[in-house]
Amino acid sequence: MRHLAALQAFFEAEVPGCGQLQAELLHGGRSNLTYRVTDGRSVWVLRRPPLGGLTPSAHDMAREYRVVAALRDSGVPVARAVAQTDDVSVIGAPFAVVEYVDGRAIRNREQLDALTDAEVARCALGLVEVLARLHAVDPAAVGLAGFGRAEGYLARQIRRWNDQWQRVATRPLVGVHSLYERLAATCPVESGTAIVHGDFRIDNVILDAADAGVVRALVDWEMAALGDPLADLGLHLAYSDPAFDPVLGGSAASTSPRLPSADGLAAHYAEVSGRDVEALHFYVALGYFKAAVIAEGIHARHVGGMTVGTGFETAGEAVAPLVAAGLAVLPLGGRSDGR
The missing domain is CATH 3.90.1200.10 (Aminoglycoside phosphotransferase (APH), C-terminal lobe)
Incomplete structure (x- = not known):
């Protein structure tokens, strides 16, 4: 992942105690780009808009993050919200980070x-x-x-x-x-x-x-x-x-x-x-x-x-x-x- 050094600095400010990060693209999605981020102990999921997004209202990271954070104790199963920013200087686009949820994905x-x-x-x-x-x-x-x-x-x-x-x-x-x-x-x-x-x-x-x-x-x-x-x-x-x-x-x-x-x-x-x-x-x-x-x-x-x-x-x-x-x-x- 590009901008890993800037992402490291962001995590160190927002997620105290995180270690050295590694990131990999998770394939399967057709819209926002989704990455698995880990420091070897904890695992997170980072989502950002697609490259050259042509439908900006459909890729609102702040909106996605707000609803996930709000639903945490609602009885609706969601990943725990961790951090979000609209600062494009970090990785080149707004993004949101949630806790990784282990389980089974069925796409095909x-x-x-x-x-x-x-x-x-x-x-x-x-x-x-x-x-x-x-x-x-x-x-x-x-x-x-x-x-x-x-x-x-x-x-x-x-x-x-x-x-x-x-x-x-x-x-x-x-x-x-x-x-x-x-x-x-x-x-x-x-x-x-x-x-x-x-x-x-x-x-x-x-x-x-x-x-x-x-x-x-x-x-x-x-x-x-x-x-x-x-x-x-x-x-x-x-x-x-x-x-x-x-x-x-x-x-x-x-x-x-x-x-x-x-x-x-x-x-x-x-x-x-x-x-x-x-x-x-x-x-x-x-x-x-x-x-x-x-x-x-x-x-x-x-x-x-x-x-x-x-x-x-x-x-x-x-x-x-x-x-x-x-x-x-x-x-x-x-x-x-x-x-």
Whole structure:
């Protein structure tokens, strides 16, 4: 890692007693860069925005750090917050540091297939239960009452991801504007207000090494906000579509047919959260729109030579199928029964 000497000085000021640091890039993510940092005794995780980030609001380190710190004693499993800075002179970008959580990460189907059918089901249902637990947290009770304006969250999301498309688009794509217009025309009143993770899927959690049904930590909070909790569920279900596969190199764990169906996951969320999911089709369509723009952003950074690591070359293939899926689930003139 470049800037290791400056990072050493930062750690010595913020983490008393730390020893000589070593850092290595953790592969697998498609957005922020994530490093494992250790002094041989303790281990931390450092996250910073991607090189040449084209969607600045989606890579807010201070925002991510604030919500993780706030949730420490909430019952939602998170890594312990350690330090954060917006001082770009340290490593060339803002960054946040949390404690390393030992456990199991499941990013691809090969890793998922190491689990039995019973373990897969427990894992999938356990994720939904953690999501419901997050949405049950009172923002004011954990110091997040001023984390953002919850009212109008859905309309802002539609506008924001349309704006992000304008920033990252590398080619004209039929359907993107149509999906945006349909979402804007059918945007419902929010179903409620909660702390929203913003990027909830199986590879953004650390599972217990011995029990895949236990979540040790929910990670990657860069898009957290106060907003409509069903937006998290809708995106989680959009990530289960095989159209998302190319974003994670062609074998995303979230798209495995071994996982419970989208309908089954939605029903379980409704049961454990007590929330009405009747209008979920809109939220799934919004999830497809968001996932498509994220995929195009990854593609744009890859073609611009601004990615670090491997597996980015297929992300652009996901964009058109994700947009098409969003249009199918939110057709003109009414709802679809597809999800």
